[in-house]
Amino acid sequence: MTNYPSLIEIKQAHIRIQPFIHRTPLLTSQAINEIADAELYFKCENFQKVGAFKARGAANAVSKLGEEAKKNGVATHSSGNHAAALARAASVAGIPAYIVMPSNAPEIKKKAVKGYGGKIIECEPTLQARETTLDEVVKETGATFIHPYDNYDVIEGQATCALEMWEEGIAFDALMAPVGGGGLLGGTALTSHYLSPDTKIIAGEPEGADDAFRSFQAKKLIPMQGPKTIADGLLTSLGKLNFEIILKHVDDIVTVSDEEIISAMRLIYERMKIVIEPSCAVPLAALLKNKKHFEDQKVGIILSGGNVDLAKLPFK
């Protein structure tokens, strides 16, 4: 017995968050299909609210809070998309959000959180400082800590992305997602396990932040030390709850170099004319690196987000 979100719980989450999220399109590109020798379907979470799939998990976690807990608001530490997603979900619910951010977080990320009415608490740029500061905030305010990925309500929310993909009626041979903390990958694997257990679930991971790959191989959680990759959404180490699901329901994790990521990213910009962040290009890079495995298959690829610094695009 586990307490993983069940299929019915994932469906309930989808109904619960529907007023707060976009149903994002599943796009195809004839040009990329020709290059890949496969039939690819891109789930465009770059068009999602706050520009990333994180809107799903945050909306679900906030919506599930009891009335009493809601009064005190929510808190998290994050310098990425979860921070903005949680601030927005809280704002929609009319409750406070306390976001602990490292003092060196990019101004644009702080601006996004403030734009949604989130209260930023700055701390030193170390994991320890983040956690200590968060503990203090939670103690002071009584806010509920919503972890960016190591949280079943969050995983349940992220699982609704694959649910929408399956609702399109396509018999995917494989589904691919990037892996950082493992919320999206875990949710995708769960939904697909229920709806199409034979579909392969394959993650893409940057070589410079390959803790999920190494943990998956070793069958034990090996945290990341000093990650270094252009895919800045995938720097975090895999979560505990996420790792359990991944060990059970994910078929493979493929690592790719930054060069391969940039090349796949360029392909998506040039051929699909859409803006994605580097992390999104990781699964396509993994597919193109292993083209033979996917020949003539129907593959669903989750493009996880589109929040990128336009002044620092890696194209030459």
Add this chain to the structure above:
Amino acid sequence: MTNYPSLIEIKQAHIRIQPFIHRTPLLTSQAINEIADAELYFKCENFQKVGAFKARGAANAVSKLGEEAKKNGVATHSSGNHAAALARAASVAGIPAYIVMPSNAPEIKKKAVKGYGGKIIECEPTLQARETTLDEVVKETGATFIHPYDNYDVIEGQATCALEMWEEGIAFDALMAPVGGGGLLGGTALTSHYLSPDTKIIAGEPEGADDAFRSFQAKKLIPMQGPKTIADGLLTSLGKLNFEIILKHVDDIVTVSDEEIISAMRLIYERMKIVIEPSCAVPLAALLKNKKHFEDQKVGIILSGGNVDLAKLPFK
């Protein structure tokens, strides 16, 4: 009496070219609506085949050729999207396309033409050399010259873009398009004149290539000398046939600076997460410059294309 394309001819063109083009989506952005204080609908021709609306006019012109003319193929001089669009339309029809390009045309543009099987004839980078070389090619091959915009079949094809917008059932108060040679603007104005004569048709034009604006004011065609703007798709001077339609059916032409274009372009990248070329951002820039005129209105904006050099995006 004029021999402008009639509504029924535009509808026939739409049916004729449907197998060769995408029906592009009409997207909205809550964030941009809030900034603009209006309800904007973006027709995404950046997702069109060859990455620009030019696919419509070229497909229509090629499809309308008689069997005899088809045998000898088509020819044009262009270094932009029309070159690729004509090469593709000819390739689909199984006929040759002769594209006269200046020797200094970007490698990426030549590659696109070659990719569609077009035959490139290089010439000196002057308008005179282009025209002389084209004359020679036409004399030698018997190919039919398809002008990029000063051609009713091309205008009729571009007019199908607005036709699709009107088919969405939205009561636009205004429709906006960029103006370079005037094919898209002329076609948009014609279709809207037939279907909703009270809708305002407004063009955006770069200050550094403002011949349409000046011609419109003076009511006579004033060709552009030495245009200079980031909107490289709008460098050409207005066509004769196009100008006649524009004088009759366009309500206003608004000029904007390159700075205003870049700022509108950034907004579209950041908020809509889509890739557009600078020319596309000109109408939104024109709207934002004149916000009061559009307050609470429903405005359709044509995003004309997405072929941009990713290594040279103007964001800082």
